[in-house]
Each structure stands twice: as C-alpha cells, then as structure tokens.
Amino acid sequence: MKQLYHFVDGRAVPGESDRFSPVYNASTGEQIFELPLATADEVRAVIASSAKAFPGWANTAPSARARVMFRFKDLLEQNMDELSELCSIEHGKVKSDAAGSITRGLEVVEFACGIPQLLKGEFSANVAAGIDLYSMRQPLGVVAGITPFNFPAMVPMWMFPVAIACGNCFILKPSEKDPSLPLRLAELMMEAGAPEGVLNVVNGDKLAVDTLIEDPNVKAVSFVGSTPIANYVYERCAHFGKRVQAMGGAKNHMIVMPDADMEQAVDALMGAGYGSAGERCMAVSVAVPVGQDTADELVARLKPRIEALKVGPSLDPASEMGPLVTAEHLAKVKGYVDLGVQEGADLVVDGRDFRAQGYENGFFMGGCLFDNVTDDMRIYKEEIFGPVLSVVRAPDFDEALRLPTEHEFGNGVAIFTRDGDAARDFTANVEVGMVGINVPIPVPMAFYSFGGWKNSAFGDMNQHGPDGVRFYTRTKTVTSRWPTGIRAGAEFAMPTPGSE
Numbered sequence: 495m496k497q498l499y500h501f502v503d504g505r506a507v508p509g510e511s512d513r514f515s516p517v518y519n520a521s522t523g524e525q526i527f528e529l530p531l532a533t534a535d536e537v538r539a540v541i542a543s544s545a546k547a548f549p550g551w552a553n554t555a556p557s558a559r560a561r562v563m564f565r566f567k568d569l570l571e572q573n574m575d576e577l578s579e580l581c582s583i584e585h586g587k588v589k590s591d592a593a594g595s596i597t598r599g600l601e602v603v604e605f606a607c608g609i610p611q612l613l614k615g616e617f618s619a620n621v622a623a624g625i626d627l628y629s630m631r632q633p634l635g636v637v638a639g640i641t642p643f644n645f646p647a648m649v650p651m652w653m654f655p656v657a658i659a660c661g662n663c664f665i666l667k668p669s670e671k672d673p674s675l676p677l678r679l680a681e682l683m684m685e686a687g688a689p690e691g692v693l694n695v696v697n698g699d700k701l702a703v704d705t706l707i708e709d710p711n712v713k714a715v716s717f718v719g720s721t722p723i724a725n726y727v728y729e730r731c732a733h734f735g736k737r738v739q740a741m742g743g744a745k746n747h748m749i750v751m752p753d754a755d756m757e758q759a760v761d762a763l764m765g766a767g768y769g770s771a772g773e774r775c776m777a778v779s780v781a782v783p784v785g786q787d788t789a790d791e792l793v794a795r796l797k798p799r800i801e802a803l804k805v806g807p808s809l810d811p812a813s814e815m816g817p818l819v820t821a822e823h824l825a826k827v828k829g830y831v832d833l834g835v836q837e838g839a840d841l842v843v844d845g846r847d848f849r850a851q852g853y854e855n856g857f858f859m860g861g862c863l864f865d866n867v868t869d870d871m872r873i874y875k876e877e878i879f880g881p882v883l884s885v886v887r888a889p890d891f892d893e894a895l896r897l898p899t900e901h902e903f904g905n906g907v908a909i910f911t912r913d914g915d916a917a918r919d920f921t922a923n924v925e926v927g928m929v930g931i932n933v934p935i936p937v938p939m940a941f942y943s944f945g946g947w948k949n950s951a952f953g954d955m956n957q958h959g960p961d962g963v964r965f966y967t968r969t970k971t972v973t974s975r976w977p978t979g980i981r982a983g984a985e986f987a988m989p990t991p992g993s994e
C-alpha cells in the first residue's frame with residue numbers, strides 16, 4: 495500500500511511511526527493510501543522547523559509576502575482541475591462542488607494579497623509635548639491549524655494564507671480522512687516562493703494535536719471540526735494560555751414563511767440539504783415551514799425531488815451527490831435515520847438502501863427526508879452530517895424564531911420570505927452567527943469573518959477577514975519622545991498630556 499508523508503522544510507518526509515490511518519476512494523470503497531500518524535517527537539521536529547523559519551519570514555516585507563500569495567493564487571487556478579479531483583476522490587463530493595469549495599479558499603488567498611494594507615498601524619502625532627504614539631501589528635510566531643475532513647482545501651485556506659501573510663509560520667494538521675489535497679497545497683506554496691518551513695504539514699491524530707497544543711513554541715491554535723473536539727481544543731489551549739479559535743458543529747435551520755417563493759425555497763433546500771451529501775457545516779439540516787399549508791406543500795414538492803436526486807460516483811459529471819466520506823461515517827448517518835424512525839418521525843424518503851450500480855462498495859446512501867420531527871428528538875438536537883433533512887412544522891413566526899434561537903448550535907440560519915419586516919425581525923433576534931435572507935448557505939465572503947455562535951464556535955475571534963488578521967497578529971503600541979533639550983525634571987504624578 496502506498497504511504498503518504500508529512501511535508502516539512504519544503505519537502506515530503508516519510509513517517510517514522512508504526513501507526514497508520516487508511517485513506518479511501520469514497521466512491522469505490524477501495525483503500526488507496528496509508529497515512530502515517532506522527533509521533534510526539536516527529537511533531538516537535540516540525541515545530542522546530544517552523545520556529546527556525548520564523549525570524550526570516552517575520553522580517554520579510556509584507557509586500558514580498560503578498561507576492562507569494564499572488565503566485566499561490568495563480569497556481570491554484572492553474573491546477574484547479576487536479577486539486578478538485580483529489581478532493582472529490584477522497585472526500586466524495588462531486589468535482590464541481592469540490593472546485594467551488596477550493597475557489598472559496600482561493601478568495602481568502604486574494605484577501606491575504608492585500609496584507610500590506612491590512613497590517614497598517616495607527617499613528618497619532620504630538621499626543622503630548624514632543625510625544626508621538628503609534629501602534630503596529632506583529633506576527634505571533636509558530637501557529638497551528640487543525641482541520642476537518644469536509645473541506646480539505648477551503649478550511650486550511652481560511653487559516654494559513656492569512657497567518658502566513660501576517661508573517662507567521664504555519665503548521666497544518668489536516669484531517670486523516672482526506673490528506674492528499676492539503677499536502678498538495680503545501681507543495682504549491684513552495685512553488686509560489688514560500689521559504690522552507692513557512693508552511694509545514696504534519697499528519698496525525700489526537701497525539702499530534704495534543705503535542706501542538708502543549709508545546710510552548712506554538713503560539714496560537716485554529717481549529718475547525720466537531721463540537722466535542724472544538725471544546726476540548728479550546729479548553730486545553732486556554733489552560734496553556736494560548737490564543738485559540740475553535741469552530742464546532744452545526745444544525746442549520748431554514749425557515750419557510752407562507753409568503754416565500756416556494757420554488758426558490760425547494761431549490762435552496764435541495765442544494766443546501768443534499769449538496770456535498772450534507773457534509774457541510776453550513777448545510778441546512780432542518781426545514782421549518784410556518785403553517786400547515788406551507789408544510790404540506792413543501793413536503794409534497796421536496797419528496798419527488800429527493801427521490802430523483804442523481805447519486806453516483808463523485809467524478810461522474812452527471813452525479814449531483816456523491817458518497818459519504820467513509821464506511822464508518824455512512825453507518826453513523828444511517829444509524830441516525832434508524833433512530834428517527836424509532837423516535838416516531840415520519841420517514842417520507844428513505845435513502846438507506848441505495849446502491850450505486852458498479853460502485854457497490856462505495857460509501858453511498860440516497861437522500862432522506864423526515865417530516866413531523868419535534869424538538870425533543872435526538873435527530874433534531876444532534877448533528878447528523880449527512881443527506882438527511884428534518885421538517886419541523888411551526889405554527890407561527892414566533893415558534894420558527896424560537897427553534898434556532900434555543901438550539902445548542904448557532905452556526906447558520908436562513909429565512910425565506912417576501913416580507914421585509916419578518917426578515918428584519920428574524921435577523922435582529924435570532925441567536926445564530928450567520929444569517930441568510932432568501933440565501934440558504936450564508937457563508938460570508940473572504941473579506942468578512944466566518945463564525946457561528948453558542949456551541950458552534952469557541953474563542954473570541956472568527957476565521958479569515960478582519961478577525962483573521964487580528965487573530966494572527968498582536969498589537970504593539972509605542973509612545974515615543976526624542977530629546978528636545980527641555981528638561982521637566984523627575985515627575986512623580988501619573989503623566990497626563992497637560993503635565994508634559
């Protein structure tokens with residue numbers, strides 16, 4: 495079996511441990527690689543490589559760092575076909591979807607190209623006699639990113655382009671389920687001119703994550719993944735006094751008001767519920783039609799659309815939905831469908847027995863639709879992360895607002911309506927971090943920041959955009975006076991401008 499590697503000091507480094515994780519082609523079910531899981535010593539060697547690269551990189555002019563990002567962006571565009579294919583094979587999302595997600599990462603690279611402007615400090619002349627005051631943003635040092643399987647390029651690119659453009663050296667610990675694409679991104683960064691050690695990739699599991707968190711040379715940790723692990727990473731980093739942003743799971747609701755354009759709402763639910771087989775942190779997994787007539791019409795329209803979904807191998811351009819990422823995850827998602835039936839929800843479309851012809855070992859299931867789901871059911875409370883949409887019928891607007899507001903997660907939410915007043919009221923009062931109005935997946939552009947509320951995100955700063963720059967830098971303020979020949983003598987009172 496072919497072994498993958500780590501990427502350190504600008505080159506592929508074979509693993510030394512005797513622990514491996516299998517990597518699959520999700521459509522065929524075949525194991526394609528063995529991924530070495532780093533030992534603590536291997537992780538420490540990677541940290542040492544990054545720490546060595548840091549002083550030189552931090553002292554490289556921001557405009558020179560930006561030029562690396564410009565070239566990296568070009569390389570992403572030139573290699574888009576190959577990169578999307580890598581993503582599609584291991585993750586299982588269809589190739590067009592893979593390309594779209596890489597483009598969303600590329601947009602963060604475009605944002606990072608503006609780093610000379612973004613790093614500009616503040617200056618106040620003459621705040622007291624002969625005294626100037628200014629602030630500057632400085633990089634932190636070695637920073638680490640731990641990323642999930644569902645966006646093997648986009649989520650790492652939420653992090654490393656901004657971190658590196660700010661002058662840090664970045665260690666990526668990608669998901670062990672689809673590591674080929676992150677490894678390829680690191681190669682492209684070298685081709686773009688990033689010095690050795692500025693972007694290292696270490697493959698591993700909990701041991702690698704714990705070693706990164708515990709090492710004093712790692713100054714900040716960015717995490718994206720499931721809520722229990724996000725919470726763990728947040729608490730451990732806090733324990734070590736480390737800067738941390740940790741994004742977790744989600745249960746995104748889409749409210750359908752009686753006046754919504756029903757065709758638009760159904761199209762939106764198909765894409766947002768079943769695109770990427772529901773393995774998106776911004777997937778819509780709960781539809782909340784308001785009023786029985788709206789609910790009846792919505793379910794009646796959704797059912798034939800879900801039954802007609804073209805599920806097939808991820809590289810087949812005719813496929814609308816590919817397989818899930820692993821057999822284990824497939825079993826978990828199907829288990830949730832079994833649970834929903836036991837809990838008394840109505841399974842309107844059952845995709846559990848779907849088999850893709852010629853790909854019988856692939857990790858496939860068809861789309862599922864539950865109706866009459868209630869807020870005490872586990873299929874409502876917990877993240878399923880698969881192609882399973884739950885319809886929770888709400889009698890009125892107040893109930894539709896209450897459901898996402900009181901839910902444990904608060905990543906994304908959408909409202910479909912023609913009523914500006916209802917949309918405005920909803921937007922102002924819903925306790926969720928990212929809101930869409932007639933937009934099902936309200937992922938902010940790269941120049942805004944991405945992040946949910948409640949148990950969907952731990953830490954104070956969000957991903958990319960202005961928060962990304964704040965997260966990966968610290969502010970230094972300098973109060974400066976040059977000798978003028980005026981001697982005020984020793985001053986024992988707290989200085990104020992008037993006292994100078």
Ligand code: NAD
Pocket residue numbers: 640641642643644645649667668669670698699700703704718719720721723724726741742743744774775877879905946950
């Ligand atoms: P995961 O939590 O299993 O893994 C994420 C990362 O943590 C991986 O790199 C993994 O190796 C590491 N990890 C796993 N177990 C660990 C442990 N015990 N200790 C330390 N590290 C550990 O998540 P996943 O299954 O890869 O990704 C899917 C999850 O990510 C979903 O819950 C999804 O909602 C979430 N997600 C959230 C966002 C967001 O921005 N909120 C974005 C994408 C994905």
